[in-house]
Amino acid sequence: MVTEPVLQPALNVDAVSYAYGKVRALDQVSFAVPPARFAVLLGLNGAGKSTLFSLITHLYAAQGGSITIHGAEVAKAPGRALAQLGVVFQSRALDVDLTLRQNLIYHAALHGIGGKEAETRACSLLIRVGLEAQIDARVATLSGGQVRRVEIARSLLHRPRLLLLDEPTVGLDVKARADILAHVRVLVAEEGVSVLWATHLFDEISADDHIIALHRGRVVADGAPNAIAARFGATTLQEAFVRATREMAEATP
Amino acid sequence: MSTGAYWICLKGIVWREALRFVHQRERFISALVRPLLWLFVFAAGFRQVLGVSIIPPYETYIPYEVYIAPGLMAMIQLFNGMQSSLTMVYDRETGGMRTLLVSPFPRGFLLSAKLMAGTFVSILQVYAFLVVAWFWEVEAPWYGYLAILPAMLLTGMMLGALGMLISSLVKRLENFAGVMNFVIFPMFFASSALYPLWKMREASPLLYQICALNPFTHATELIRFAFYGKLDLLALGVVAGCTLLFLAAAILAYDPARGLIARRAGG
Known part of the structure; x- marks a missing residue:
């Protein structure tokens, strides 16, 4: 058995920034994926999800901050970090x-x-x-x-102990979508694999998932769906997400 | 990672490239037809125009077909190197390249293994070409067929590394036609593949200098000499040096922190 502190997250993203030239794709993004949890990276197209995935998978390096997979920092020990990581890319491999x-x-x-x-x-x-x-x-x-x-x-x-999936249900019909989602949820429940599932579809989220909502390169909400909804005075997560992104739009003219 | 694991990984990458090649029959046929066209048509027409005098490694007068065969062998590797780099750009747009790079092995090793896989495929193509050429009376001593193997390993790596470097510079697949015009054609024509360099010197001293500096000239000469069981030390030196240079540049280009792909990728 591997002994490690109970609280060590499967994935820890700490103050990560990335820019393509002058265009900021990620701005001080911080969040953690707890071990053996189904975490959802929620964001519209262009929110920065793909950039974040490229950084976690070490396709390119973060310009600021650090990314750690089960205690191994991606930039400093890529071999050890990547060995613990499984990835399903959006494009076929x-x-x-x-x-x-x-x-x-x-x-x-x-x-x-x-x-x-x-x-x-x-x-x-x-x-x-x-x-x-x-x-x-x-x-x-x-x-x-x-x-x-x-x-x-x-x-x-x-x-791998951490599985990353980048919009894995794109282009699938309703049944196939439910099927894939069920498969991955079983992995979390039975094998204790941690999952980061990127999507923009609210119906893929269940009540006990851990949500990280990303909008224009920033984390706008992080936590359980109910808690997020309550914080924004909304009844559903979707409503909360709309409010959160609107607040951000008003704050940054 | 143990040495055994590295070996498994290298074997896996080469095996997959070979399987893909076997499945792409059109690619194999076009790789074979291209040099054969040069041999059957171009060389047949040209032998009347161009006399090739006795220059090393040849010891007698040779027909033009025999002269251009090593250049065509190098051309197969050049096309293959560029084709692999095209596949890499395509793979980058799909997930193939990303799954390769997400492997925990060092990136330099992964890219070198990929180059070796491409080189292996190009060598298969060359031997297929030589079988057909043999019936066309392009023959070498038996040991020549063995001696070209290490030579082509090196030239294949050099041309593949060049292709890999180019693949990191090419942003989109559509831009690839430019590679044909600006890399393949100049490299092939401004070299000793089609005509001995002394002929070129008669035509234009400047062009001669360009040809003499072209790494493809040295790749061709390395193969040409090896085909007759001889070693061209200058060619070996240039090809080995260029291989290291191109490989280092390609690995740098795919480096996550400094790499060109980092600055170019969008989305």
Whole structure:
């Protein structure tokens, strides 16, 4: 068993800023994802969600502040930080011409997992997402929802403790969306994986999620949906979000 | 990460590139047809116009086809390097490049492994070309076919690293046509691939200087000499030096803190 302080967050983002030239994408963003929780990064398009994901995944480095994954700082110990991180990107990452098995073995190799071990993990993860029968099918033959499920299986190959998903339900129908969401919630409940789920869809949020609302590169609300609603004198989270973003618009002319 | 893990990762990256190549049959065919067109059509027409005298490594008069074969081998690697870099720009727009870079291995290692994978594929293409060329009486001693292997590993890495560097500069896929015009054509034509450099000197001393400085000239010469079991030390030095330089620049360009992609990426 790994011993660590109970309160150490899965992900800690501390005063992170980022600008593309003069355009500020993130401004002093701070929040934490508690361990074994389903956290939602809520924001409209252009809120800075993708930039934040690029920084957490070390695609590029934050210009200010720090990002820590289970105690490993991304900028200083990228190897240790990234080893604990699984990511489902918004854009597809699988080779459509290759089979599920080939794809998963390749991605296992990217984490230094090879041979029998890679095969075993690929099979058990595909069973978990209900696609074991398609293991030797080409990705191109799968539906959009199935591809997403394989992406989730892919992101779990190295048994990460934190899973990042960037709008994973984009372009899926209602059933597939509910399906993916249910799969990820099971991971949190049964495996104790921490999740940061980026979305702009309020119906993907449940009452006991941890919400981080991002608007124009700033955190406008952070906490449980009810608490956020109450703070802004609203009855629903959506109403609170609208008020919060309006307040911000009035504060910054 | 243990040494074994690095090995697994490298193997995985090369294996995936090879699988992708096998599945893209059009890519294989066009990679084969391009140099064969040069060999069958261009060289056939040109041999009447251009006489190639005896210059090292050749020991007799040679037909023009034989002269341009090493240049075409290098051309296969040049196209392959640029194609891989095109794939990288595409991969960056989709998720492929991001999943590679989110691996916990050092980024320099990941990018080098990716280059090795591309080089491996280009070498397969060259050998396929040589099989067809052999029937066209472009032949070398048997050890030449072995000696080109290490030479092409190096030239493939150099051209791949150059492509990778370019991929970090190209913001969008659509801009890629420019790479054809400003990189592939000048590199290929201003080199010793199609004509010996002394011929070039007769035409224009300035052009000769440009050709002599072109790394692609040295890639071609390294392969040409190796094909006959010989070593061109100058070419080896230039190619090795350029490989290190381009690779270092490409790794820097993909560096999270200073990298060009950081400043260019939007959204």
